[in-house]
Amino acid sequence: MAELVRLLVTGATGKVGRALVDRLGGSCEIRALCHNRPLDVPGVECVFGTISDRETVREAMAGVTHVVHLATCKETPDEIMDVAVKGLFWLLEEARESPTFERFVLVGGDAAVGHYVYKHPGPVTETQRHTAYQGCYALSKVLEEVMLEQYQIAYGLGGTCLRAPWIMDRDxxxxxxxxxxxxxxxxxxxxxxxxxxxxxxxxxxxxxxxxxxKRNFVHVSDLVEAIAIALSHPAAGGETFNICMDEPxxxxxxxxxxxxxxxxxxxxxxTPYHSTWLDNTKAKLLLDWRPRYDTERLVEDAWTYQRSPEDPRRVWYPG
Known part of the structure; x- marks a missing residue:
């Protein structure tokens, strides 16, 4: 890995992005590609613009050695392809052409394998075929994973996909x-x-x-630890990992x-939904990663969390 890591984080103002910036702050140079919201964190450089604009992405990628791609949309058909396909395409193009680039970490989702919409006869591993459910969000998760995979095949791009279920934080x-x-x-x-x-x-x-x-979850702190590991771990290159609690x-x-x-x-x-069990064995075996949260801790943390008046509950999108 490069002696000096220059990391670009997309979606840095979101739940995972902000936690990742806090986790890695001081250990590497961090640049954030910001769109609707600024990121006011000392020491973090911000590039403002839309990820669907190539010149904005080129500016954000200049001199970068690593990328963590978190920017996403939910069920917003007018925007989702600009972010999930066009934006990711520009990031990957800049990465493959860059002489300094080392690793691209995509945070995907279990929507790419249908999570609880489809019935799975056994544990859902990384070999499960893509099975998007109806709507544009799950389709975007499939397209993201396939695009990264094909850049790995065609150009030898250093990439890792961390497939996460529903990400929980605070309450x-x-x-x-x-x-x-x-x-x-x-x-x-x-x-x-x-x-x-x-x-x-x-x-x-x-x-x-x-x-x-039974439904799969992951706490944001456990996901952030997996990202931090995947940025440099030799076994992470070219692989996809389920990052989730040990049990649904x-x-x-x-x-x-x-x-x-x-x-x-x-x-x-x-409900019409199906119980699923996302299997995280591969991440534990190859990355030596372990989730700290189980069901009881997830429940207790959510019910004991006390918000201050300066910390109102704010949901930027519902999920």
Whole structure:
């Protein structure tokens, strides 16, 4: 690895990007490609513009040795191809032409393999074929992974894909279980049940087979550690890794824990979704990475987190 790492982070103002900047600050030179929001962090250089503009990307990539690509869109058809395809294409083009470039780390998502939309007969490993579900977001995750893979094949580009499920931070998980308008992400639990819902109730989600739903998560701090490792680890080059908790969250386990520790009621919620188990064995074996969060810690951190008046809950996009 280069003696001096010059790192470009896209999506640096987001949940993962800001945590990564904080984690790596002081250990390398960091440049952020910013679009809608500035990043006011001492020592971090910012380039402002849209990732879909080649000249902006060329400026951001000048002299860079490593890239962590986090910029993404959700279900926004008017914007998503500019970010996921055009933006990534310009980044990869600049990377392959650069004499200083070493490694490109793409943070992908389990949407590329359908996460809980499709039924998987066994653990979902990195060999699972791409299976995007309906909408543009999952398709964009597939296209990102394929583009990076093909640049690795065609040009020998140094690249790594870290495939993450739903990323949690602070009190995110608590609000992902809300029946109210403050719900974070989906499903929209209130639309899946009839009748009244008790105050403070949490969903005991059932999968399409009627068993407690199991869904994959990762805490932002565990993902950031995996990124930090992947930037330089020899075994990371050219590989894809599932970066997630050792076991998926079991909604029955969550409901039982909250009933025991906080007396919260649970409401059974049938869903059309499928329980999945994202397998992180490869990352643990090859990168010597270990997640610190399990279900209980995820729940406890979310329920004990206290926000100050200067730290309002702000969701830039729902997921």
């Amino acid at each position: 995110d998980f608590r609000y992902s279980l809300s029946f109210g308008p403050d719900l974070f992400g989906g499903p929209v639990w209130r639309e899946l049940v009839d009748g009244d819902v008790p105050d403070g109730a949490v969903p005991l989600a059932l999968d399409a087979d009627g068993a407690p739903l 969250v079991d909604y029955q386990q969550v409901a039982e824990h909250l009933a025991k520790t906080r007396g919260l009621p649970a409401v059974t919620v049938p």
